[in-house]
Structures are given as C-alpha cells and as structure tokens.
Amino acid sequence: MSAPRSNRVEVNGWVILDKPVGMTSTQGVAVVKRVFNAKKAGHAGTLDPLASGILPIALGEATKTVPYVMDGRKVYRFTVTWGAETNTDDTEGEAIATSDQRPTLAEIEALLPRYTGVISQVPPKFSAIKIDGERAYDLARDGEEVELEAREIHIHELRIVENSAEATTFEAECGKGTYVRAIARDLGRDLGCYGHVTALRRAVVGTFDEQDAVTPDELRAMKDGTDDLPPVEDALLPVETALEALPILAVSQHDASRLARGQSIILRGRDAPIFEGVAAVMSGGVLVALAELERGELLPKRIFKLGGVDA
Incomplete structure (x- = not known):
C-alpha cells in the first residue's frame, strides 16, 4: 500500500525511469512516487504500455520544468x-x-x-x-x-x-x-x-538519455539498500538538469530575493547578458527562477522554492 498522503515528504528533482513493456506511464509515476514517498510527481510525455524506455518523472519543484522536457528532442x-x-x-x-x-x-x-x-x-x-x-x-x-x-x-x-x-x-x-x-x-x-x-x-x-535511466526493480532494490547498489537518492537528478538547453544566469543573493518575490531586476553594465529570451537563473548554485530577459530587464516567470534564497 502507498503511504498516507499526510506522511509524504517534499522531494525535488528528476528520476529517469526505464519503463518496461506492459507498464503504463501512470503506473511508472506511482512507482517512483512510492519509492521516494513524494508529495508531488508527474511525467514528461506519455509512453505507451507496449513501448519501453525513457520516462522522465518530475518530483516536487521539477514539475515546473516539465514543458521544457516535453518540447525537447x-x-x-x-x-x-x-x-x-x-x-x-x-x-x-x-x-x-x-x-x-x-x-x-x-x-x-x-x-x-x-x-x-x-x-x-x-x-x-x-x-x-x-x-x-x-x-x-x-x-x-x-x-x-x-x-x-x-x-x-x-x-x-x-x-x-x-x-x-x-x-x-x-x-x-x-x-x-x-x-x-x-x-x-x-x-x-x-x-x-x-x-x-x-x-x-x-x-x-530532452536532455535525458539511457545513461540516466533506472528500472523500477533497480529503484526498489536501491530503496531496500541492496548490496552493490548506490543509495536511492543517487537516482534523483537536480531540478535544473531539465533546463540544460537554456542559458544560465547567475545573480546575487539580493537580486535572487527580488526574483523570489516576483519582482523584476535590471541587468546593466559590461557583464549584462547579450541575449534575450528565457533563462534559468541561479544564485549560489541554487535554481531561483525561470525568467525572461528583455532589454536588460529580467522578469520572473516561474519561481522555485529549493532553499537557500529568502523571499
């Protein structure tokens, strides 16, 4: 039986499931959610039961990046x-x-x-x-x-x-x-x-391939602490892994706090980026937001609550 909803925990990241033939995408999500006892999960693109292979499953804050995976190659x-x-x-x-x-x-x-x-x-x-x-x-x-x-x-x-x-x-x-x-x-x-x-x-x-993948049986064995297998946490990829195709902008803690409150920031001077469009914004190695850069102004579109940034 799955754990009661009230006992589920916040888990953020991607698990790249190597879905076997016969399993539905919904069942694949359920396996990962149960192994990590996660509150929130979803997949990035249905894979038919008769098909096997890569089924990216987003946990927690990673669900905000699902469209960037689904739109990828x-x-x-x-x-x-x-x-x-x-x-x-x-x-x-x-x-x-x-x-x-x-x-x-x-x-x-x-x-x-x-x-x-x-x-x-x-x-x-x-x-x-x-x-x-x-x-x-x-x-x-x-x-x-x-x-x-x-x-x-x-x-x-x-x-x-x-x-x-x-x-x-x-x-x-x-x-x-x-x-x-x-x-x-x-x-x-x-x-x-x-x-x-x-x-x-x-x-x-998208950015995920077979080298990232883990089967349902491997996930369960990792959860059970089977010898010769890494801990199950090693199967969890960072949220920003899905955004590798986007430009990355590093901002100060002060600017990160503004973005976390939904406020825009101005990027000027010699170090200002020369592109326009959506970027992944990081501060201190933590993903802060997906933001759109337009004429030197960075406007937050999706805000991530991954810790390390005070709103």
Missing part, C-alpha cells in the same frame, strides 16, 4: 514488421490490410528523405488526441469512425539500424507530436507492402 528505436497494417498500427490491433510483397533495403532507403524535415502526418486513430472532448482511442474502441487531421511534425533524422526480409529497425530523432506508429503505417503504404510497429523504445527525451 526525442529519439525512438522501433521495428516495423512488413506484410500487414493493423487498425492500431502496432501489435495490439487487428490486421486490416496484408501483402505478400516485401521491400528491399534500397527501396526503403530511397524513401527516407521523404520522411525527414518538416512533414505532414495523420496521427493514428488509436491515439490520445481529443475529438470533441473524447480521446480518439476511446471512440475507435467503441467502433466509431475516427477522422484525424494531418499536422506538421519535424523529423530531424530517420535511419536504418537493422534490416531483414521481414522487418526493419529504425532510429528516429523527432520533435513534439510525432507518432512513430504513423511513420510505420505510412512507410508500409508507400512501399506497397504495409507495415506495423512490433517493438518500440524511447532512447532520449
């Missing part, structure tokens, strides 16, 4: 089995089109440029996209006809990792909103042989 490794398209575009669905034809490696490679850059993609009917307030997958499961509009996505790179007569494994680096299952579906149609995803792993989300 993602890398997926996925296997497409040729010869059948399913209504879910993966192994959970039923075959709706089949073919005895199989693509050659040269035919697949010739198509890849068409799937890189900014492209138009129709999401899978079995997706979490809402239609009139209802999830598309709920409507599809109820037998209703689901029509989703194409949307622009950005695929930075799509390359072949492994290939055989029956299946091809790809690695895709892509932006927010990309559906790997739709890539498999569309490749199969363009090749005239149909295809669906039979294995999927997310290897990178």
Whole structure:
C-alpha cells in the first residue's frame, strides 16, 4: 500500500525511469512516487504500455520544468514488421490490410528523405488526441469512425539500424507530436507492402538519455539498500538538469530575493547578458527562477522554492 498522503515528504528533482513493456506511464509515476514517498510527481510525455524506455518523472519543484522536457528532442528505436497494417498500427490491433510483397533495403532507403524535415502526418486513430472532448482511442474502441487531421511534425533524422526480409529497425530523432506508429503505417503504404510497429523504445527525451535511466526493480532494490547498489537518492537528478538547453544566469543573493518575490531586476553594465529570451537563473548554485530577459530587464516567470534564497 502507498503511504498516507499526510506522511509524504517534499522531494525535488528528476528520476529517469526505464519503463518496461506492459507498464503504463501512470503506473511508472506511482512507482517512483512510492519509492521516494513524494508529495508531488508527474511525467514528461506519455509512453505507451507496449513501448519501453525513457520516462522522465518530475518530483516536487521539477514539475515546473516539465514543458521544457516535453518540447525537447526525442529519439525512438522501433521495428516495423512488413506484410500487414493493423487498425492500431502496432501489435495490439487487428490486421486490416496484408501483402505478400516485401521491400528491399534500397527501396526503403530511397524513401527516407521523404520522411525527414518538416512533414505532414495523420496521427493514428488509436491515439490520445481529443475529438470533441473524447480521446480518439476511446471512440475507435467503441467502433466509431475516427477522422484525424494531418499536422506538421519535424523529423530531424530517420535511419536504418537493422534490416531483414521481414522487418526493419529504425532510429528516429523527432520533435513534439510525432507518432512513430504513423511513420510505420505510412512507410508500409508507400512501399506497397504495409507495415506495423512490433517493438518500440524511447532512447532520449530532452536532455535525458539511457545513461540516466533506472528500472523500477533497480529503484526498489536501491530503496531496500541492496548490496552493490548506490543509495536511492543517487537516482534523483537536480531540478535544473531539465533546463540544460537554456542559458544560465547567475545573480546575487539580493537580486535572487527580488526574483523570489516576483519582482523584476535590471541587468546593466559590461557583464549584462547579450541575449534575450528565457533563462534559468541561479544564485549560489541554487535554481531561483525561470525568467525572461528583455532589454536588460529580467522578469520572473516561474519561481522555485529549493532553499537557500529568502523571499
């Protein structure tokens, strides 16, 4: 049983869960929350139960940085089995089109440029996209006809990792909103042989990759103090780890206190930053705020309560 809410504690940071196949993202959050007995937790981007890999979980003040992780780059490794398209575009669905034809490696490679850059993609009917307030997958499961509009996505790179007569494994680096299952579906149609995803792993989300990841079993063992494993606190990454893509500004304790009270500060002189936009503001090694710099004025957007700064 989970600990009573009143006994939960303030825990701030990121845990990068290596989610196994079969676990939902919500269940993954629950595991981490229970191990750390944390008051507040959430994840940065749903990972389907049939997929494994990187599920960044934010605890406490780290939840304020979730959008910066979700908007970051993602890398997926996925296997497409040729010869059948399913209504879910993966192994959970039923075959709706089949073919005895199989693509050659040269035919697949010739198509890849068409799937890189900014492209138009129709999401899978079995997706979490809402239609009139209802999830598309709920409507599809109820037998209703689901029509989703194409949307622009950005695929930075799509390359072949492994290939055989029956299946091809790809690695895709892509932006927010990309559906790997739709890539498999569309490749199969363009090749005239149909295809669906039979294995999927997310290897990178934002600044987090597989080197940061820990499995649920490892987390539990670390919590129990199993020999040869570090303490569970070592799995907790600092809140600011999610913000590595942002500029970092160091300010004085006095200026940090102003930002913590929601007040702007003016940065002038030779040491004033020369950029404009959002930055992570630190003082004495502690993350103070996310703030927007405009014409020398730093305006706080999100304030962090991580200790070390008096408001």
